[in-house]
Amino acid sequence: RKEVEQDPGPFNVPEGATVAFNCTYSNSASQSFFWYRQDCRKEPKLLMSVYSSGNEDGRFTAQLNRASQYISLLIRDSKLSDSATYLCVVLSPGYSTLTFGKGTMLLVSP
């Protein structure tokens, strides 16, 4: 199984800051990409899908570069409630199994 690599973190930012997370994946056949959020000792929850054209959901913007096998997540105007670990996730081609990155922890402070 190929790997998904993320910035190690943690990222410590003040409220209102913009923060970007990066991720690379090694399996060029991968077709579907996602960002999940995981709170401490909780289950992963789907934050958003990532499309080649880029997609936005409120303060969150995700981008995919297939040529570079690179995925990003941008969070604008950070809130205290954004503090969590952000997981880059790839759906295995031909299967329904998810490959997770180790995650990048975000700590937003007042």
Added chain:
Amino acid sequence: EPEVTQTPSHQVTQMGQEVILRCVPISNHLYFYWYRQILGQKVEFLVSFYNNEISEKSEIFDDQFSVERPDGSNFTLKIRSTKLEDSAMYFCASSPSTSVYGYTFGSGTRLTVV
């Protein structure tokens, strides 16, 4: 909102014992999974289950592990002869299809092997 239910939330067992982790997937879902997360590590795929058989398994899922859907609602993970390194959070998930949409994780069972 439908949810995946896992029991128990925390299980402590002695090394060498067998444990069964239980999951109730969402009722109209067809695909079932187990993942695990060792403390401080990434979430790792263990096994997927469809149409009453294993459809894929990782190298972690060796003969020590087995899965079963004993009735129409439960999906279980059995770990035989537990080892210290089996201590982890075990997440069950289910999905209606092979897409990630509708892919729902349970809140997990924390297994501690002592």
